[in-house]
Amino acid sequence: MRTTFIGVGEAFDDNQLNTSLLIETAESSLLLDCGFTAPMGFWKAAAHPLDLQAIYISHFHGDHFFGLPALLMRMKQEGRTAPLTILGQPGVEAVVRQTIELAYPGSLAKASFDLSFMECSAGQNIVLGHMCLGFALSDHPRPCLAIRVDCGDRALFYSGDGGATADTAALAAGADLIIHESFTMDADTPGHGTVDASIDFARRAGARQLALVHIERDVRKYQNDQLQQRISLSQEPHVIVPESGDSITITSREGDNFTSQV
Template sequence: MQIIFLGVGEALDAKQPNTSILVLPDNQQQNGQILLDCGFTTPHQYFKLHSSPEELDLVWISHFHGDHFLGVPLLILRFWEMNRQNPLTIVGQNGIADKISQALELAYPGLQNRLGFPLVFKEISPEAPLQINTIEWQTAFNEHSQPCLSLRLNQDDRSLFYSGDGRPTPATLLLAAGCDIIIHEAYRFQEDTPGHGSIAGCIDFAKKAGVKRLALLHIQHADRLQFMPEIHKMVNQLDTIEILLPESGDILEI
């Protein structure tokens, strides 16, 4: 399973694209590509790497903040322009179909009725996981200003956890336990911000989950500018967990 960090920034970061991860599972012919969140900047980041309109099969939306889902209309518009034929599946919490349809109609009125490919919507909840092809999808709510689902993807003996936005909860800790990698938003270095994670909090979360690999992203833009040397020093002092501070375009194998 390969992970490509299309973006690692938060909504207001002018230098870092919005947080978005492209997952390339094993046996892509059966499973396709999975895009985790699709904010304002994500479509351009995606099409820097991929020229085919048919490779992306699934889009995951963790929550309905613009930097995590308002890139979907542009993604769909580009696929329409490129004459996509294959269905595009969009997975998210209750209301996903209405939210995407409303956003699409606001951005490009009438486009949904002109598409040459189907949009397939699948709702998921902590009580109702999904099995899509060979991948198991499980979720849990974290603590955020909008309801936000953290996601665990399991394929054979490999698994990843993606937080979306939000502070860890007991439910997300159970969800993350024992996975190969945690990808978590770490909005602040030291300051406590309601509804968001912190560097120290994410490290503690990974330790409690028994996970040896942690990728920190969605760092607040002012903290990224001011504190990155201190953040690197902090994470480099730890030898029990491999802590990654990925940049946009970085690729990881699990």
């Protein structure tokens, strides 16, 4: 199972694309979140962009789904014909259709491919190709469903936005890779994760690797030395701060393969 970091930034970062992850197995592909700026990274990083099977929207904040009109319109331009599934919280179909209609009125009716929608709820399991998906509510002002993706004996967890909860901790238990929103270094920002809390979360889950994403832009710019020092202190899990285009392949229990594009 391969994870490509399409973007790793928070909502309004001037250097980083919005956090978005492309999950690929031999049989399936799933994009996790698609904010305003994510499509730019998707077209650059995805080897087979038109083969994307599904998109999961963790919550309805613009930096997590306002990229859908641009992504879908370009797919139309590129001649996509295969159906595309969009997954998200109850009401996802109406939200997505309204968003695309606002951006490009009438375009969906003329699209060259069909959209289908699947609603997701906390505690539910959904089978998508060879992937099994699970969900839990995080602590965020807008309800956000963290997601777990299992494929065979490999599993990853992505927090979406928000601090950890007992439910997200239970969902993450035993995952090989945790990708967690870590907005601030250690300050307690209501409704968001922190670097320290994410490290503690991944350790408790028994994960081998933790990727910190959605880091506040000034932390990335001005506190990078402190950030690197903090993560270097963690032996287990191994902590990384990925850049757009980086990827991780979860191979087996023996070890993962991290590839940095920078």
